[in-house]
Amino acid sequence: MRRRGLLALVVFCAMLLAAGLAAVITDARRVTGGPEATGRAYLDAWAAENLAEMRGLVAFPPANFLEAHRRFDADLQVLSVKLTPGAVVARGEWAADLPFQGVRRIRELGEWKFSSVLRLAVRDGAWKVVWTPATLLPGVAADERLRLAKVSVPGTELLTRQGRPLPHDSGAKAYFDGLAHRVDRAEEDPASGWAVEAVSARTGASRSLVVFRPPTHRTLRTTVDWWTQAAAARALDGLAGPAAIVAVRPSTGEVLAVADRLPGLGAFFTAYPATFARLAVERLKGGGLRRAAAGLGFGGALTSGFGGVCGTVRAAGNAGAPAVDAAGRDSVTATPVCMALVAAAVQNGAWRPPRLMSERAVGRLETARVPAPRRLPAKPAAWLRRMMAVAGTTAGLPAGVAGTAGTAPAESGADHAWCVGYRDDLAFAVFVENGGTGAASAVPAAVRFLDAL
Template sequence: MRRRGLLALVVVSLVIVAAALVALVVDSRRVTGSPQATGQAYLDAWAAENLAEMRKLVASPPPDFLDQHRRLSTDLQILSIRLTPGAVVRRSEQSADMPFDGARQIGELGQWRFSSVLHLAVRDGGWKVVWTPDTLHPGLAANERLRMTEIPVPGTDLLTRQGKPLPHDSGAERYFQDLTGKVDDLYVDPPTGWAIEAVSSTGKSRRLVVFRQAAVRTFRTTLDWWTQAAAARAMDGIADPAAIVAVRPSTGEVLAVADRLPGQGAFYKPYPPGAAFERLGQEAEEFGFGGKLKSGLGGVCGTVRRAGVGDAPGADAIGRNSVRATPLCMALAAAAVQNGTWRPPRLMSEDAVGRLETDGRPKPRKLPPQVLAPLRSMMTAVVTDGTAAPSGLPEGVSGTTGTAPAASGQDHAWFVGYRGDLAFAVLVEHGGAGAAAPIAARFLDAL
């Protein structure tokens, strides 16, 4: 009997111990809260700048948890933060991720949007945020801090005369890039922008996180959006390097520069003008040859050296041998024929050009009537009955064709002309005879 009682006591004890173990296991599986609730509470506390509450929701927060958040807010001048949670993704029974979108309102940058993820896990019977510097901002390493810095930037947004950006693939982009720096020189205050950098603890490693350019000033050039677009589209599909320059004869304003020549050739690379230069030769200086063009962006007109021996005088007279001209120069020559006065080109207002070209600009020059009359007659005849007649040029156009030998390959092709208060030059490198006038026709038809 005594043995039975002892056995019963042992059995009862084992049952009690087993029950206790089962209860302990069941309690261990009871997790308070949910990843959704913890993640939402953390984001709410973050948006309210309740750092103490945020710290309570973090598993094993670093000793400087509060300092890291305060330093970020101070360094970036954060005025407020808005956080929007996404749907929780369960990774396992005890881990989950909550993606979220954020928007920091920063003093100098304005609104800075970012996207990140809260990593959550079960710790000590409840859901907690597993915090790293990456939680503070995506991509931030443990040894980095974010800081804002002011950096110099191009501060002028150049526009066409209508206040619009350049047309797509216009061929004037390189000119606008160069002109931006010159226009910036007109202003006393240097343009700046704001950037946020990630800087290592040693200060030796820096990487750009985000950049926001400050509000820029706008500056209208003389380029006409419609004329520029027509010039650019007229050259679409042309395999050879080419350029169209258009100017306003009455003012010298550059209305279009669609340049697909190497090295901004429309302004800076003189070519033999061929027959497009013929009865201009004797009045070359009156058309700007031999000097620099002070347009606000520079440019050269061309050269006419005195002929040497043999057939050099004849070659010069038809735009070969020592004669060289840029498309800009030839457009100005056509403008002078149309208007009766050669005017220096400009890409901006007279006042702005005057401030940039401090050593002065050449004065307009009237052409002698005895030179103008035969030139106008010849240029009209070329279009109506001459070499340009088959090109489909619209009514009212006067102009002249030309070809000039290249160092290798086919001749360069020119067409130079005017219609109303518009003068232009078309050059096609190695285009061969007759290549330029049809491009001029497409250009004019699109206006």
């Protein structure tokens, strides 16, 4: 009897397991649509100005969904929009991203190109668009309204190294504008143009998103690579808070990308607490950290053509201070561009100053002498390369990428997150303000950036 009871129990459990598995399979088969079909349908409806159909494709659309679209087009006098989807990127079994390129035609001003990403997920048994205000235009906060404003523009237009304008919404426009003004400093009154500005309803502060300029006198190429800049900008689209990605070429110091969504051009001008433990603690003794940091640009201005700073190292106050400095706890601060240069120096064996234009152009724009490359001691540099190769794999970076991720304390809020590394002749730094751990925010952004190259 006891054996028959046990057998019956086993059979009953097997039946329950089979029924549960069948239910899961049935539920999976009940999901309607797919990410690509849903995303393309949404973009087609958007281009056709069919707001009702768009709303039906959105998961839990906000009450102001229709008004947000109507107000956006009215404020900017948008006549039409053309949208071109890219390839779907799966984010697990039930979520996906659909990147797309767009062209808005603005009344009397011309075309405004932009890039964005549709977030898609399964909701209530169907693939839906996960809509936020950033779907309309990445980088615009929920409390910001857009407007057209007349502005002064430089007489020089700066281009990427390919001779193309910057990718739109890429986080480098302020750098190009500043460089153009420097190049134009001897010019007379600048020409006038129109800008799309984002205005905060809370503070009234405005910032320019895109400028429609009159015919320019001349164009100049920078070191920024169009594809690298686009990859960096789109990698930041997945982050809600301030962040930056800077990429440089280790063999030359050329800045290949600067996607800066930090306040005040923070990628070049704001030094944040930096995680230096894995680069310094085991190699440096006594005052060695400060001497090595000076050789990596710390404590001085950067001669990039646009200026910038690297960071600071606090003087050791006691016997334990060097280790504290090396751990980056309130004693070592660095800008994102500085950390990209550190990674570049490890890869190449020499630190080089960054530059956004040709060496000749930088020499004309900078009043300070441009420093020569500084060789790193061979043995410590080789050790750092080995260490970063292992750490990159541990951190979850793609194959062939050496790097390290870490966390640094913030004055308020969550900790800051860093990820620095290199692959071949490209070095990068990812910084996420109050991003928590590097593994949670900076590393995923770095992976998105590298995968897009």
